[in-house]
Amino acid sequence: MSDAHLSYIATSEADTERLGAALARALDDGGVVSLSGPLGAGKTRLVQALAVALGVDRADVVSPTFVLVHEYHGTRPIYHIDAYRLRDEDEFVALGVEEYFPAPNLVLIEWGERVSRCLPDDRLQATIELGAGDERRFELSAMGRRAAQSLARLRAELGTITK
16 A cells, blocks of 8 residues: 555444544645545535534534635634536636645645646545445545645554555
């Protein structure tokens, strides 16, 4: 297994919460996570788990599909962006996203593959695949040195890794 890749299988919402909480602890300030997966895969649910771990009320964390960006104030600022309804990368840039990327912010982008050329080179890519029932397979890849360090911390936080 590559140090730049981690697979995690969640068989329940509790497992997704565990991953989100571990990710909250593992990410450096300025950490960016691009989230990909089909509708209903759990992108927003993972963001909720991360935000709750950082002191945000779960009820405040909703999909930003129609408003495009939500900002949450926990122990660290979190920007939750949804690129699903954007026509192109120019619309993404017009949101002023470059202002969100510096530390101490954390930025999580749903449908990040739609705007990948606009994202920082150093980021985590999380792809979520649907399994049977409530099962979700999270494939996380580090792109860049800082992201690789975050992924190593995430691996340590989770303890054992499901292949």
